[in-house]
Amino acid sequence: MTLFTxxxxxxxxxxxxxxxxxxxxxxxxxxxxxxxxxxxxxxxVDLKLAPETTSLHVGEETIYDVTIDSRDLGVVIVQGxxxxxxxxxxxxxxxxxxxxxxxxxxxKSVDPVAGKISYTLGSLKYGQGExxxxxxxxxxxxQTQGLVSPLSFEREKTKIGLKDQVKxxxxxxxxxxxxxxxxxMTILS
Amino acid sequence: xxxxxxYVKANKARLLPIGLLLFLALATLFxxxxxxKRQELRTKATAATAILSFTPTIxxxxxxxxxxxxxNLDSGGQAPVGADxxxxxxxxxxxxxxxxxxxxxxxxxxxxxxxxVNDGSGTFDxxxxxxxxxxxxxxxxxxxxxxxxxxxxxxxxxxxxxNDVLPTPDPANTILSPVITFTFQVAPTASGQTLLTxxxxxxxxxxxxxxxxxxxxxxxxxxxxxxxTSVATITLGGAVPTPxxxxxxxxxxxxxxxxxxxxxxxxxxxTSPGDTGSLTLQVLFEGVGKPGIQPNLTANIELKQGTTIIxxxxxxxxxxxxxxxxxxxNYYLWVYTNTASPxxxxxxxxxxxxxxxxxxxxxxxxxxxxxxxQTTLANFATSDLVLLTGDTNNANKxxxxxxxxxxxxxxxxxxxxxxxxxxxxxxxxxxDGQIDLDDYTYIVSxxxxxxxx
Numbered sequence: 025m026t027l028f029t030x031x032x033x034x035x036x037x038x039x040x041x042x043x044x045x046x047x048x049x050x051x052x053x054x055x056x057x058x059x060x061x062x063x064x065x066x067x068x069v070d071l072k073l074a075p076e077t078t079s080l081h082v083g084e085e086t087i088y089d090v091t092i093d094s095r096d097l098g099v100v101i102v103q104g105x106x107x108x109x110x111x112x113x114x115x116x117x118x119x120x121x122x123x124x125x126x127x128x129x130x131x132k133s134v135d136p137v138a139g140k141i142s143y144t145l146g147s148l149k150y151g152q153g154e155x156x157x158x159x160x161x162x163x164x165x166x167q168t169q170g171l172v173s174p175l176s177f178e179r180e181k182t183k184i185g186l187k188d189q190v191k192x193x194x195x196x197x198x199x200x201x202x203x204x205x206x207x208x209m210t211i212l213s
Numbered sequence: 214x215x216x217x218x219x220y221v222k223a224n225k226a227r228l229l230p231i232g233l234l235l236f237l238a239l240a241t242l243f244x245x246x247x248x249x250k251r252q253e254l255r256t257k258a259t260a261a262t263a264i265l266s267f268t269p270t271i272x273x274x275x276x277x278x279x280x281x282x283x284x285n286l287d288s289g290g291q292a293p294v295g296a297d298x299x300x301x302x303x304x305x306x307x308x309x310x311x312x313x314x315x316x317x318x319x320x321x322x323x324x325x326x327x328x329x330v331n332d333g334s335g336t337f338d339x340x341x342x343x344x345x346x347x348x349x350x351x352x353x354x355x356x357x358x359x360x361x362x363x364x365x366x367x368x369x370x371x372x373x374x375x376n377d378v379l380p381t382p383d384p385a386n387t388i389l390s391p392v393i394t395f396t397f398q399v400a401p402t403a404s405g406q407t408l409l410t411x412x413x414x415x416x417x418x419x420x421x422x423x424x425x426x427x428x429x430x431x432x433x434x435x436x437x438x439x440x441x442t443s444v445a446t447i448t449l450g451g452a453v454p455t456p457x458x459x460x461x462x463x464x465x466x467x468x469x470x471x472x473x474x475x476x477x478x479x480x481x482x483x484t485s486p487g488d489t490g491s492l493t494l495q496v497l498f499e500g501v502g503k504p505g506i507q508p509n510l511t512a513n514i515e516l517k518q519g520t521t522i523i524x525x526x527x528x529x530x531x532x533x534x535x536x537x538x539x540x541x542x543n544y545y546l547w548v549y550t551n552t553a554s555p556x557x558x559x560x561x562x563x564x565x566x567x568x569x570x571x572x573x574x575x576x577x578x579x580x581x582x583x584x585x586x587q588t589t590l591a592n593f594a595t596s597d598l599v600l601l602t603g604d605t606n607n608a609n610k611x612x613x614x615x616x617x618x619x620x621x622x623x624x625x626x627x628x629x630x631x632x633x634x635x636x637x638x639x640x641x642x643x644x645d646g647q648i649d650l651d652d653y654t655y656i657v658s659x660x661x662x663x664x665x666x
Binding site for chain 1: 315316318319320321615619622623627629630650651653654657658660
């Protein structure tokens with residue numbers, strides 16, 4: 025990046041560089057229509073389990089952060105749903121992270137037989153950008169043969185609610201995308 | 214954009230040698246290739262696809278109140294590297310109180326907002342923007358305010374000040390909603406109506422709004438801004454414009470907030486004392502729109518003339534099968550109408566229409582004219598007149614319902630804060646029979662909002 029580049033771009037308003045073309049003007053999109061819109065936003069939020077790879081010994085405990093990156097979107101609620109292998113992991117606790125300020129716990133259940141976790145946090149004070157939504161404390165139970173994935177998102181059931189943008193509902197035409205990662209683990213004897 | 218002088222001053226020790234060298238080199242190249250470049254520009258002219266718009270476009274206010282209005286940019290698939298945005302307003306009616314830019318993210322197209330403060334940090338100088346807009350002066354001088362008062366002027370640049378790089382323009386990320394949000398305050402003596410418009414002075418003018426790309430291979434910025442047509446209409450008396458009272462039954466001019474108001478049929482009637490007409494409405498209830506879930510809803514309709522309540526009635530509304538796209542975000546709401554239970558025996562005249570839905574905040578939707586022996590169909594099913602939801606305890610305010618929401622979240626099947634047998638569904642604002650993430654999102658998004666009295 026050079027100074028001149030900055031000058032060239034910034035000088036637009038100074039009347040020295042910009043050139044208007046004479047092509048046909050484009051009408052603005054209507055604010056109301058009953059047809060499919062000509063624009064579709066892609067709303068992207070990243071949810072990850074961190075760290076992505078872990079090596080534990082049997083009996084050892086660790087904490088997984090469920091991290092979020094919402095960019096400039098305000099997140100008011102996160103509905104987390106996870107599956108885990110109860111033969112390999114015990115869930116010791118699940119607690120709010122700092123991403124949502126003063127959150128209300130709206131749903132919380134751990135099924136150690138089926139290997140399911142459901143945890144939902146909401147807050148009047150929306151979170152934005154990057155942060156830790158939940159913290160899941162686990163204990164390694166049995167040795168693995170190489171890398172396994174004993175804790176993962178249930179992608180169909182994990183949802184978010186965005187302030188002023190009720191997207192995650194059937195009649196939304198915007199494309200809401202939550203990108204998940206996969207957590208890998210080795211449990212040593 | 215005029216901040217470049219400030220920028221250079223603040224960084225001249227670091228930048229001057231580089232700038233001088235580059236200037237000399239590029240000036241030579243520019244001179245040698247001037248004729249060639251002009252020819253290229255004529256042949257490579259790009260389409261004016263960029264659109265600037267306001268959200269919302271209809272803004273009812275009252276004297277001394279404040280309101281927010283956002284500016285949006287859709288560059289139409291082209292990847293902009295910068296823009297000048299100039300917004301005209303009536304400084305006698307409005308004062309610019311705040312300027313809010315979106316939080317900078319890694320994928321933000323425009324990472325620098327100008328002018329910047331004169332400390333080398335690249336911080337958006339919102340004080341200067343407001344001072345220039347309101348007074349035409351900054352620090353007692355008009356030098357920084359070339360457009361004078363009554364114009365909000367700022368620039369947005371892709372240049373990443375913090376990292377000192379110009380990111381590659383991203384053609385897949387060209388809709389910015391919002392680019393910025395202004396907070397205006399209405400003057401105590403304001404009345405009538407005022408407009409916000411984009412300053413656009415036509416082709417070839419460079420002191421107006423511009424949206425700029427750098428076409429590949431030319432190195433020359435080009436303006437792709439289409440003539441803006443978006444206008445924000447601010448009514449300053451707390452209500453949308455009300456047609457002047459008239460003894461005639463001639464349909465009054467259609468107010469801007471209720472473009473669909475029309476008597477039906479259209480034949481001009483004659484009027485006699487005691488003549489009456491009927492009224493049906495089309496409205497949008499926020500929260501009601503999930504596929505297969507369009508329950509009939511009971512809403513209160515109140516007609517007023519000035520401060521006098523003429524009638525206040527409950528009516529049953531049903532979805533009529535149409536949908537309206539709300540932009541942005543893009544989602545559909547069902548159009549609800551009380552066609553099956555119209556308001557009848559209404560005296561001929563002009564009325565302000567207020568509606569309160571079962572879990573929606575009360576709102577002034579606009580003004581209508583009742584015509585003798587006819588049913589007036591008032592179409593308020595527009596994206597800027599949505600009846601906001603979240604009033605779960607009928608207080609006309611989204612506040613106390615939050616407690617109900619948290620306690621009953623997950624009801625009726627999986628609540629964690631209440632015995633399922635004690636569940637109530639008052640916070641089920643989307644009427645799907647459960648209190649879930651969607652209800653929570655609606656209520657929190659509207660939290661602390663109040664309907665009109």
